[in-house]
Amino acid sequence: MSFIKPTFGHPALPKNKVGYRKKDYEGVISTLCAGCGHDSISAAIVQTCYDLSIEPHRLAKLSGIGCSSKTPTYFLSNSHGFNSVHGRMPSVTTGANLANKDLIYMGVSGDGDSASIGMGQFVHVIRRNLNMVYIVMNNGCYGLTKGQDSATADFGSISKTGVPTSFQAIDLVGLALELKASFVARSFSGDKQQLVPLIKLAMTHPGFALIDVISPCVTFNNGAKSTKSYSFVRDHIEATSALDFVPKEEEITVNYQEGQSLEVELHDGSIVRLNKLAKDWNPRDRQSALNRLQKAKNEGEILTGLLYMDTETKDLHRLLNTVDTPLNQLREADLTPSIEALERINQSFR
Amino acid sequence: MKPTDIKNPEYFHKVVDCQYACPAHTPVPEYIRLIAAEKYTEAYMINWDSNVFPGILGRTCDRPCEPACRRGRVEEEPVAICRLKRVAADNKGEVKSLMPQIPEEKNGKKIALIGGGPASLTVARDLAPLGYEIHLYDEWNKGGGMMRTQIPAFRLPEEVLDEEVNYILDMGIHTHFNTYVNSMKSILDKGYDAVFVGTGAPKGRDLSRLPGRKEGDANIHIGIEWLAGVAFEHIENVGKKVIVLGGGNTAMDCCRTSLRIGADDVHVVVRSEYEKMKASPWEKEDAEAEGVIIMNNMPPKEFVVKDGKLVGVLFGHVNPVYDENGKRTLVPTGEPDTFIEATDVIIAIGQDNHCPWIERDLGIEFGKWDLPILNEVTFQSTLPKVFFGGDSALGPENVITAVAQAHQAAVSIDLFCQGKDVNERLDPMVNLVSQKMGIHEWMYDSAVADDERYKVPHADQKFSLKDRRMEVELGFDEKLGFKEAQRCLNCDIQTVFTTDRCIECDACMDICPTSCITFTSNGEEEDLRSRLLAPATNLTQDLYVSDILPTKRVMIKDEDVCLHCGLCAERCPTAAWDMQKFLYNVTKAHTGCISTVK
Ligand SMILES: Cc1cc2nc3c(=O)[nH]c(=O)nc-3n(C[C@H](O)[C@H](O)[C@H](O)COP(=O)(O)OP(=O)(O)OC[C@H]3O[C@@H](n4cnc5c(N)ncnc54)[C@H](O)[C@@H]3O)c2cc1C
Ligand SMILES: Cc1ncc(C[n+]2csc(CCOP(=O)(O)OP(=O)(O)O)c2C)c(N)n1
Ligand code: SF4
Ligand code: SF4
Ligand code: SF4
Ligand SMILES: [Mg+2]
Numbered sequence: 001m002s003f004i005k006p007t008f009g010h011p012a013l014p015k016n017k018v019g020y021r022k023k024d025y026e027g028v029i030s031t032l033c034a035g036c037g038h039d040s041i042s043a044a045i046v047q048t049c050y051d052l053s054i055e056p057h058r059l060a061k062l063s064g065i066g067c068s069s070k071t072p073t074y075f076l077s078n079s080h081g082f083n084s085v086h087g088r089m090p091s092v093t094t095g096a097n098l099a100n101k102d103l104i105y106m107g108v109s110g111d112g113d114s115a116s117i118g119m120g121q122f123v124h125v126i127r128r129n130l131n132m133v134y135i136v137m138n139n140g141c142y143g144l145t146k147g148q149d150s151a152t153a154d155f156g157s158i159s160k161t162g163v164p165t166s167f168q169a170i171d172l173v174g175l176a177l178e179l180k181a182s183f184v185a186r187s188f189s190g191d192k193q194q195l196v197p198l199i200k201l202a203m204t205h206p207g208f209a210l211i212d213v214i215s216p217c218v219t220f221n222n223g224a225k226s227t228k229s230y231s232f233v234r235d236h237i238e239a240t241s242a243l244d245f246v247p248k249e250e251e252i253t254v255n256y257q258e259g260q261s262l263e264v265e266l267h268d269g270s271i272v273r274l275n276k277l278a279k280d281w282n283p284r285d286r287q288s289a290l291n292r293l294q295k296a297k298n299e300g301e302i303l304t305g306l307l308y309m310d311t312e313t314k315d316l317h318r319l320l321n322t323v324d325t326p327l328n329q330l331r332e333a334d335l336t337p338s339i340e341a342l343e344r345i346n347q348s349f350r
Numbered sequence: 351m352k353p354t355d356i357k358n359p360e361y362f363h364k365v366v367d368c369q370y371a372c373p374a375h376t377p378v379p380e381y382i383r384l385i386a387a388e389k390y391t392e393a394y395m396i397n398w399d400s401n402v403f404p405g406i407l408g409r410t411c412d413r414p415c416e417p418a419c420r421r422g423r424v425e426e427e428p429v430a431i432c433r434l435k436r437v438a439a440d441n442k443g444e445v446k447s448l449m450p451q452i453p454e455e456k457n458g459k460k461i462a463l464i465g466g467g468p469a470s471l472t473v474a475r476d477l478a479p480l481g482y483e484i485h486l487y488d489e490w491n492k493g494g495g496m497m498r499t500q501i502p503a504f505r506l507p508e509e510v511l512d513e514e515v516n517y518i519l520d521m522g523i524h525t526h527f528n529t530y531v532n533s534m535k536s537i538l539d540k541g542y543d544a545v546f547v548g549t550g551a552p553k554g555r556d557l558s559r560l561p562g563r564k565e566g567d568a569n570i571h572i573g574i575e576w577l578a579g580v581a582f583e584h585i586e587n588v589g590k591k592v593i594v595l596g597g598g599n600t601a602m603d604c605c606r607t608s609l610r611i612g613a614d615d616v617h618v619v620v621r622s623e624y625e626k627m628k629a630s631p632w633e634k635e636d637a638e639a640e641g642v643i644i645m646n647n648m649p650p651k652e653f654v655v656k657d658g659k660l661v662g663v664l665f666g667h668v669n670p671v672y673d674e675n676g677k678r679t680l681v682p683t684g685e686p687d688t689f690i691e692a693t694d695v696i697i698a699i700g701q702d703n704h705c706p707w708i709e710r711d712l713g714i715e716f717g718k719w720d721l722p723i724l725n726e727v728t729f730q731s732t733l734p735k736v737f738f739g740g741d742s743a744l745g746p747e748n749v750i751t752a753v754a755q756a757h758q759a760a761v762s763i764d765l766f767c768q769g770k771d772v773n774e775r776l777d778p779m780v781n782l783v784s785q786k787m788g789i790h791e792w793m794y795d796s797a798v799a800d801d802e803r804y805k806v807p808h809a810d811q812k813f814s815l816k817d818r819r820m821e822v823e824l825g826f827d828e829k830l831g832f833k834e835a836q837r838c839l840n841c842d843i844q845t846v847f848t849t850d851r852c853i854e855c856d857a858c859m860d861i862c863p864t865s866c867i868t869f870t871s872n873g874e875e876e877d878l879r880s881r882l883l884a885p886a887t888n889l890t891q892d893l894y895v896s897d898i899l900p901t902k903r904v905m906i907k908d909e910d911v912c913l914h915c916g917l918c919a920e921r922c923p924t925a926a927w928d929m930q931k932f933l934y935n936v937t938k939a940h941t942g943c944i945s946t947v948k
Contacts, residue, residue: 001915002790002796002797002917003862003918004797005861005917006797006798006915006917007798007800007861007863007911008424008425008798008863008864008911008913009863009864009865010864010866010884010911011423012884012885012887013865013884022865029917030859030861030921032858033923034854034920034921034922034923035855035857035921035922035923035924036855036857036923037779037855039857039860039861040855040856040857042860043856043859043860079486189856189857190854190855193369197537216855218853218855218923223852230853230854230855231853231900232855234900234901243918297548300483301637319685
């Protein structure tokens with residue numbers, strides 16, 4: 001049994017713009033079951049942060065409870081981290097973000113963590129448009145507590161228990177669109193080609209960004225009759241578009257036929273190119289996303305890719321009109337009014 | 351690309367870089383693991399089976415395995431494979447009883463071996479257990495060939511040499527020492543069933559056309575003759591100032607020997623650049639550490655003789671210039687010549703093959719450079735019953751090459767004597783066994799140690815330079831040996847992929863510390879090499895390609911920098927990856943009757 005990863009990496013792999021190797025973004029060796037989709041998502045996060053040349057100390061990863069919520073230990077060992085209480089990651093992130101808006105916030109949760117115990121927190125953090133990436137590692141079960149059906153398990157889907165799910169599923173993506181989340185996407189742990197650019201996009205988005213990632217639980221929910229298994233997802237997957245994320249200052253090399261692709265400039269100058277667009281769908285039109293999602297559901301497809309994005313969105317800090325300086329950097333002198341100021345205030349009430 | 355055929359033993363053999371590079375294909379990682387487990391005797395016997403002289407080679411081998419070692423591609427330095435071999439030899443227990451028994455009853459065939467070096471001794475060892483009556487001829491009074499006459503005792507103590515030579519001579523070999531064979535015809539006339547020629551490359555090159563060569567002769571020596579003279583104590587001292595001409599290992603042995611028998615000012619002067627010298631880097635290092643001065647790009651022009659006595663050598667200065675084909679010309683720089691004082695000069699500029707004793711009308715044909723015309727697989731000459739091996743076969747190389755060739759010659763001789771076709775040779779013995787013990791447990795120590803290569807301790811120069819028999823290298827002790835052994839990456843523990851088990855979860859690709867594994871669409875090799883997770887630029891290393899997977903992709907593994915850490919197999923939910931120990935054993939004449947230890 002290996003407890004420690006070898007320190008050697010591929011000698012030919014380059015360093016990124018800030019001088020780090022991809023290895024520098026990894027965490028300790030995973031203790032999840034071999035083959036768990038969550039590990040692939042961790043790998044996608046590592047790839048993303050390396051590609052975007054994120055300085056590890058500029059990122060905080062936060063999570064709740066569950067196999068999914070354990071993953072922050074398995075990536076970005078050099079970043080800040082907080083493993084909170086079950087379903088409470090959003091409020092802890094809210095606190096952290098209010099205190100220091102200069103960090104990038106990467107929230108990791110599970111379907112149990114978000115759609116059951118944490119549902120209240122989930123909807124409110126959307127409502128507040130907290131500037132964060134919110135990744136749900138969605139396996140349709142409570143992996144950590146031995147595979148009970150979760151609220152995202154599809155009606156009729158059969159996990160290792162052998163009993164079909166008797167309740168209707170909560171679709172986190174549909175819910176987020178309904179709540180007017182400013183960025184909504186869905187992906188699959190087994191499709192890094194899509195997942196990595198989506199996380200890049202979400203990290204660049206200046207508000208709340210949800211990515212619901214279907215992530216098979218190999219141990220409890222990967223049977224032939226589960227709708228969250230590797231094979232079922234592969235057989236039913238559909239994408240709104242193919243995705244190309246071009247960070248600012250980088251040349252665009254690929255050219256696609258007009259009419260089939262769309263280019264969106266992001267607030268920081270990066271560009272996202274969407275190719276092979278789905279019919280009647282526009283990522284900046286929430287209604288078209290809702291329609292497309294509904295259509296996929298009716299046809300028994302799993303719709304993935306970017307669903308909706310509001311590039312002009314205002315996050316919580318802008319809504320609250322906070323000062324530019326992160327609150328945790330404000331010193332006593334900035335916060336305590338002087339005697340004269342107090343005098344002036346009192347005078348105004350006379 | 352087509353799926354890799356792992357049933358072809360050569361595929362996995364090539365992954366074991368060290369073993370593949372070893373001319374005798376010694377199962378290196380297998381014996382290194384045994385050393386780490388303190389099973390020195392077993393480690394010794396694995397070596398002995400393959401390379402016949404573990405104690406000797408553990409000190410003197412040219413180590414072609416080390417530049418090939420995968421570790422050297424992952425970090426600075428390869429595993430000290432050669433010196434680990436010595437750890438096995440130094441710490442082994444009783445081994446004689448593990449060696450093959452020699453049958454009382456002979457098989458009725460008589461073989462002559464001409465020359466008593468490693469090549470002939472290997473043939474003797476491989477054939478004696480099969481009941482052959484073996485007659486070994488050598489001009490010296492003991493066996494060992496150049497291992498005795500050339501390799502100085504400060505690199506190879508006589509006891510070590512005697513021990514390993516005697517294991518073979520004790521197999522009932524009929525030795526004819528102090529016998530220079532001066533006629534092949536006379537040997538053939540004796541009615542041997544087969545004759546093996548292992549006479550080496552006995553002639554040291556001279557610089558006979560250089561002015562002053564004749565006049566200074568009393569103090570100008572031919573390297574290999576001079577070293578043999580020292581070894582047999584015909585030469586006991588040398589003058590104070592010595593110049594050695596030449597840049598190979600012979601030159602290194604000559605300069606270091608000079609320091610030990612009277613010289614205190616020794617120059618090695620070489621025509622070529624430092625980097626292009628033939629001597630192994632460690633030989634140069636050791637010589638320089640003892641105070642030898644190496645001078646480069648200086649061809650000799652004249653032996654300067656005054657009043658009938660050698661006083662030094664005059665050297666020119668050149669610049670090496672390479673044309674587009676890499677061919678070198680030495681262009682004089684125009685600098686004034688340099689005179690270096692010397693009481694003695696030793697010429698060590700190479701050896702030639704020389705078989706004046708083989709009559710040219712016997713049917714044994716010779717080609718370029720007076721080398722015999724041979725089949726390079728069977729080592730059979732144009733006279734079917736005569737076989738060659740070692741330096742006399744394809745030109746001067748080293749001990750391990752002599753051993754490897756001799757194994758093949760022995761197989762041929764055995765087939766020949768049984769009246770079989772020498773070209774119908776048995777395949778190597780191979781074995782592939784899963785190392786799985788539990789969910790995440792392996793039969794080998796899969797963790798990868800970070801340690802840098804350990805240095806072999808040396809004897810104090812104060813003493814070693816005064817005694818030409820005192821061994822300079824002290825060898826690793828058991829503790830250092832263990833640590834160095836832990837650096838081995840276990841490249842013989844193969845990653846074996848079963849396509850129809852894979853569910854394409856990516857876990858193996860994600861965990862692999864050296865980014866060896868990629869799942870992607872298939873393509874031509876060149877194209878594939880460029881679009882893997884990490885570009886596969888080392889073309890000497892193969893890509894392991896799976897069958898087509900359900901998503902129409904293939905699994906591609908670049909073997910280049912795989913650490914054999916087993917993490918891919920540990921993270922695979924379906925055991926599509928397994929770690930399996932691959933054993934590859936070259937078939938030898940005696941295979942089957944040796945009592946190998948497990
Ligand atoms: C100075 C020097 C240092 C070396 N150091 C190393 C080293 O560190 N490591 C290494 O791997 N290799 C080394 N080598 C090379 C190595 O010694 C040879 O490659 C190897 O010994 C060749 O083995 P062989 O059996 O072919 O012949 P040899 O070892 O040369 O043995 C041939 C024997 O046959 C005898 N002989 C020749 N003709 C006749 C005849 N007609 N009748 C009877 N006997 C005859 C010779 O005297 C000799 O004893 C060194 C060589 C030299 C010159
Ligand atoms: C307050 C509280 N209630 C219940 C639990 C038990 N518990 C631990 S993990 C978990 C479910 C996790 O499911 P999910 O978020 O989907 O994570 P997964 O393991 O599937 O990745 C539950 C109910 C807990 N740890 N804390
Ligand atoms: S139980 Fe399921 S979710 Fe948890 S680590 Fe194992 S495979 Fe992943
Ligand atoms: S054994 Fe597997 S995980 Fe380890 S380096 Fe080799 S391919 Fe990668
Ligand atoms: S871990 Fe196993 S099942 Fe998963 S992709 Fe690799 S080989 Fe296939
Ligand atoms: Mg879950």
